[in-house]
Amino acid sequence: MRIETLEELAERIKKVSDVTILTHARPDGDTIGAGFGLCYYLRSVGVRANIKNSDGFPQKFGYLFEGYSDMDFEEKCVISVDVADKKLLGDELSGYADRIDLCIDHHISNRMFAKESYVDGESCATCLILYKLLRIMGAKPSRLIADCLYTGIATDTGCFMYENTSPDAHRAAADLKEFGAKAAEINREMFQIKSKGRILAEQKVIGSMKFFGDSRIALITITNDIIDSYNVDRADLDGFAAIPLTVEGVEIGITLKQQADDPKKFKASVRTVTADASAIAANFDGGGHVRAAGCTLSGTAEDAAEAIAKAAEKYL
């Protein structure tokens, strides 16, 4: 059943007790911020609540859960936050897949897997939904809750840089700073600091950037060699795909990632300014969105680069 308004959602939240909050696997700032934000809010009004994740919470977000510990109770209500599909709960939490009471999410693609769902596909972050919810309920976020909600809004908008940043997102950030969110520290942690290995691996990858189609296509290759020599976590390679499009004049950016288990296989990520990325990926049985898509190529790094660059040139 779909919950249509924030007011209805507020009424629903007022009735919960003994809550388990679920966040999505490979958690990001929005699911973590929304999960802990909701958990701390519920505890502040006397509702027992715990939060769970299949993969654990990365230490990078430690400032949100330093003082957290699980409470002891028998759960009566399960709420998922920022989870678009029950598959995204991950292995550890898969047992919850068909018994989620309430889903709060901002993905337009939400599969409506919960008994009740509040989905606002227009919202740039689940944390923004939660902020509005708390205000409607008359709650004054604590400093820690403000940190949680600021984290989700900032990370899902690329620090207010992306197209999805709504006026509401800026206004929520303004309020959250007034409620004590330590925004500058959070931004430094989220957007500026990188591990030494990561920064050196980036440098190596950028140094080998190749250009095609009159420099309107840029391609980088992340080899197993680079990942191993700089000791970079494979789960932490997502940001690389944005690099090629940062070069002036580049309209199609391609990132090839050599596969650990098969060095003759490369996962390609295609990002575009105006061209249809999913059409480019479809040349190699891949797919995705108009501005971001993916596919897999076989052969040497050189073969893979040549093949996808040649295909991409047709879309310039």
Place this chain on the structure above:
Amino acid sequence: MRIETLEELAERIKKVSDVTILTHARPDGDTIGAGFGLCYYLRSVGVRANIKNSDGFPQKFGYLFEGYSDMDFEEKCVISVDVADKKLLGDELSGYADRIDLCIDHHISNRMFAKESYVDGESCATCLILYKLLRIMGAKPSRLIADCLYTGIATDTGCFMYENTSPDAHRAAADLKEFGAKAAEINREMFQIKSKGRILAEQKVIGSMKFFGDSRIALITITNDIIDSYNVDRADLDGFAAIPLTVEGVEIGITLKQQADDPKKFKASVRTVTADASAIAANFDGGGHVRAAGCTLSGTAEDAAEAIAKAAEKYL
């Protein structure tokens, strides 16, 4: 004479006619945004106004002045925006130094060189002052004025990332987006896109990063060789100084820049998380602020690096 309130400033602005607006040399987003924003506003209420800069306006900001052309009139009023000191007007505009009628600025260090000055040292951008001024005057910014003011607020706050980002700055950004500012496009132009030469030069510089003091000090060197081989504009090297502090665990970041006219001289930029940067620079007769300071060193690149790193270690 000091103008104390925005209301007084509004009264003053209502009386101007035939205005020349001055911006600071080596112009940035805030002086350009404030200058064109004020110029377009004055023209919209029937006041003739032109804008000037000693170095010309970089094409990067072309979206703010594509349709601009000078008007023909005899100037009766000179206003400077975002200019902290008359020296910063640059050579071309130095003749205006002692005949500025009105100064609007956000630098706490403003030298009060104009006949009348409105200086709000708490404001993160001159464009934020102007936005508040326009609202007090009941003006509804056009799309183009919204682009101007958004540009200044975004660039002076590092896209809302830095400590100086006030709740007001977020609220102004929210309003300006509603007035039509094409924020995402501006952000991409200002913060994401780099020239091919710049991105490759960065890669080269990062690749040669040196670590001292248990990796709590990071040092990069921009050599003449790198600048020449990647054809990077020397005026465009400012952002490099932020790189060393982006490495996890680094507390003191040092950037050495070899001088074009004397390859045995290096200008050092010192940035710190908590240590006193100006004290480190003072070891070499330099100075600056607590978190950002500078000095000059002589010798080979290796000598310069060793000398300043050794001095910096004492401040860990």
